[in-house]
Amino acid sequence: MSEDDPILTTREAAHLLGVAVSTVQIWMENGALPAWKTPGGHRRVRLSAVRQLQVQQGQPGSAPSASPADESASAAAAPAAAMEALPAYDVMSSHALLDTPPEEVFDRLARLAAHVTDCPIALVTVLTPQRQWFKARVGLDLRETPREWAFCNGALATGDIFVVSDAATDLRFADNPLVTRAPYVRFYAGVPLQDAQGRRFGTLCVLDREPRRLRERELRALHELAAIASDEMKRRG
16 A cells, blocks of 8 residues: 555545535545445545645645534535536437327326435436437426536446436535525435437436435336337337
8 A cells, every 4th residue: 555645534534525424425435535435334435535625626735624504505516527426428410209298108107206206206218419308307397408407417337327316515515506496406316218229318317306216126127117218219229
């Protein structure tokens, strides 16, 4: 182990960053703070990763201890560089589903997704370079948002389920308009959808106004429902 880049415990990282241990754990889980687990299940992180996150937060040195009430404000003050940590994924400028009327098959999948995860909001989304449009929606009045607001960018970029446990403490989303004002999103989980050509064009996703996590069976159900939505698109060619 390099003496210049020692390994830190979660508590040590939290002390340097001036946030609660639970906040550091969330950052580790969503990739904002690269870390790993020991064979005993304990999280560890390099000092260099903590220093990099401090720079992104505008904290070039050791951060003073902060109360949990200050955490959301600190995350919201994160510069654009932290938001850009989410890799981009190029989508088509148009798609066969875009701006089409509601269809029962997609409405039903959104309803089922909300039901099996007990989330108040569920969506089938279609993304373009400028827009996030909702083919199906449960619990949300909005019909679309700007692309840059889309949590679904994470699912398209990774090609797998993308989960944000608490958007208010996530450097990439804390100042997102969907978080700071209605519908006040705190939790997101989305699975990318593919068309017949294998292109990722949107997601089946669920959202909540409270921080939370999904159980393994709920994650599996979301995967299965997203697979049905993708199969429907593949069937259409």
